[in-house]
Amino acid sequence: xxxxxxxxxxxxxxxxxxxxxxxxxxxxxxxxxxxxxxxxxxxxxxxxxxxxxxxxxxxxxxxxxxxxxxxxxxxxxxxxxxxxxxxxxxxxxxxxxxxxxxxxxxxxxxxxxxxxxxxxxxxxxxxxxxxxxxxxxxxxxxxxxxxxxxxxxxxxxxxxxxxxxxxxxxxxxxxxxxxxxxxxxxxxxxxxxxxxxxxxxxxxxxxxxxxxxxxxxxxxxxxxxxxxxxxxxxxxxxxxxxxxxxxxxxxxxxxxxxxxxxxxxxxxxxxxxxxxxxxxxxxxxxxxxxxx
Ligand SMILES: [Zn+2]
Numbered sequence: 001x002x003x004x005x006x007x008x009x010x011x012x013x014x015x016x017x018x019x020x021x022x023x024x025x026x027x028x029x030x031x032x033x034x035x036x037x038x039x040x041x042x043x044x045x046x047x048x049x050x051x052x053x054x055x056x057x058x059x060x061x062x063x064x065x066x067x068x069x070x071x072x073x074x075x076x077x078x079x080x081x082x083x084x085x086x087x088x089x090x091x092x093x094x095x096x097x098x099x100x101x102x103x104x105x106x107x108x109x110x111x112x113x114x115x116x117x118x119x120x121x122x123x124x125x126x127x128x129x130x131x132x133x134x135x136x137x138x139x140x141x142x143x144x145x146x147x148x149x150x151x152x153x154x155x156x157x158x159x160x161x162x163x164x165x166x167x168x169x170x171x172x173x174x175x176x177x178x179x180x181x182x183x184x185x186x187x188x189x190x191x192x193x194x195x196x197x198x199x200x201x202x203x204x205x206x207x208x209x210x211x212x213x214x215x216x217x218x219x220x221x222x223x224x225x226x227x228x229x230x231x232x233x234x235x236x237x238x239x240x241x242x243x244x245x246x247x248x249x250x251x252x253x254x255x256x257x258x259x260x261x262x263x264x265x266x267x268x269x270x271x272x273x274x275x276x277x278x279x280x281x282x283x284x285x286x287x288x289x290x291x292x
Pocket of ligand 1: 168
């Protein structure tokens with residue numbers, strides 16, 4: 001009996017295999033990639049991924065302890081670099097570390113989008129600066145710093161917040177009133193005041209707020225580090241801590257915050273990094289179809 005057990009352990013350790021797949025070989029700065037780990041045997045604990053000196057816990061795919069996933073953001077300002085991710089897991093009581101190289105490539109975003117906004121919203125008064133900083137602290141505390149390990153969108157694919165024309169893509173480098181430079185951290189959709197705006201997936205409303213730059217904004221937690229938010233709204237249609245389904249009306253578009261004309265600014269933050277929201281949705285849906 002003892003011998004049989006020893007033989008069995010030997011066989012499983014020889015033939016047990018862990019496969020790690022990345023969604024991309026070349027990853028555009030400002031976008032998201034996925035790490036998938038598949039094992040022949042159940043893992044006793046969730047693997048970790050180390051990327052740029054930060055440790056992220058992988059999450060099971062549908063509760064299966066043989067399959068894990070992780071979506072990771074590439075910061076917009078990280079351009080053309082060779083990086084490594086390290087995947088760490090325990091197999092047969094041994095800690096295994098695997099290094100996988102990744103290439104971060106230039107997204108070739110538009111370089112000179114010229115934006116005109118009211119002067120007071122570019123050169124901030126002391127009062128506005130204090131307000132803006134306070135707002136960020138609230139949002140960080142209530143939203144960005146919290147990572148729920150549960151996938152709140154689960155089996156539902158990401159959709160669009162409104163069916164209309166995209167007027168400004170994610171990543172465009174921007175010049176405000178001829179000076180302040182930044183980049184466009186979301187996707188803009190044409191939407192006249194009062195257009196219904198839909199949640200792009202299942203989740204929970206975590207914050208409803210009127211912000212200096214973003215105007216009236218709704219934040220939705222989708223779990224596992226991902227939040228979507230919908231800005232410049234005219235009116236809210238949801239309350240904090242409310243559970244919502246993809247396609248529920250979260251509010252109506254407007255012209256609040258730092259903008260000149262009405263539109264919807266739709267954004268996604270993953271581990272407190274703004275990423276291309278449409279690319280994130282597409283990747284999420286691909287992984288859902290392929291591995292779930
Ligand atoms: Zn925008």
